[in-house]
Amino acid sequence: xxxxxxxxxxxxxxxxxxxxxxxxxxxxxxxxxxxxxxxxxxxxxxxxxxxxxxxxxxxxxxxxxxxxxxxxxxxxxxxxxxxxxxxxxxxxxxxxxxxxxxxxxxxxxxxxxxxxxxxxxxxxxxxxxxxxxxxxxxxxxxxxxxxxxxxxxxxxxxxxxxxxx
Numbered sequence: 001x002x003x004x005x006x007x008x009x010x011x012x013x014x015x016x017x018x019x020x021x022x023x024x025x026x027x028x029x030x031x032x033x034x035x036x037x038x039x040x041x042x043x044x045x046x047x048x049x050x051x052x053x054x055x056x057x058x059x060x061x062x063x064x065x066x067x068x069x070x071x072x073x074x075x076x077x078x079x080x081x082x083x084x085x086x087x088x089x090x091x092x093x094x095x096x097x098x099x100x101x102x103x104x105x106x107x108x109x110x111x112x113x114x115x116x117x118x119x120x121x122x123x124x125x126x127x128x129x130x131x132x133x134x135x136x137x138x139x140x141x142x143x144x145x146x147x148x149x150x151x152x153x154x155x156x157x158x159x160x161x162x163x164x165x
Contacts, residue, residue: 005042007076008054010111013098014083015091021115022083026055053081074100079109084130084154085116091132098134103143110135112154119154 009029014022033048034040043050054073070093074080080101088094101110117130131152133145140146 006078007052008073008078009042009051010079010081011054011074011077011097011101012081012083013088013094014055015085015087015094017087018083018085018115021085021113022055025081025083025113026053029053070097071100075104077101079106079111082110082112082132082135084112084114084119084132084135086128086130087116089117089129089132095132095134098132099139099143099145102134102139107139110152112152114154114156114158116158119152 012022012026029050030053032050034043034050036048054077056070074097080098082088082094082098098110101107112131112135114130117128118125119129119131120136121127121129131154135152136149137145138148138150140148
């Protein structure tokens with residue numbers, strides 16, 4: 001029995017203070033066309049586009065239950081893309097979105113994009129940490145964050161022109 005396709009290729013999680021980066025990433029991903037000579041699963045045969053990506057400003061209108069709406073979108077996404085920055089590292093919403101996605105058992109489908117700050121910042125430079133706690137630690141048996149660290153990998157666009165994404 002095959003799994004039913006998801007509505008979104010990915011859910012883009014970001015702090016509102018990183019909205020410009022999230023918008024650019026969203027536009028780049030939805031506008032990207034896979035080259036004809038590249039074999040790709042789930043790509044529209046006619047347009048060669050990857051499909052839809054969820055970003056709250058683009059997909060949500062006025063809603064009565066923000067949490068339930070976001071959880072539904074996460075459930076309908078094949079992957080989670082986290083825009084990482086000191087703002088994201090401090091965002092309760094970004095952290096909760098990561099935790100919720102991890103609870104679905106798809107931790108291997110989380111992709112981080114560093115746009116500002118530094119990964120695994122020392123205590124003296126903690127304000128520069130770009131990874132939210134939910135990216136830095138595994139989930140415990142109870143579904144909450146444990147103290148067991150992980151080593152997230154991330155695409156680093158901090159020094160590259162953003163149009164390279």
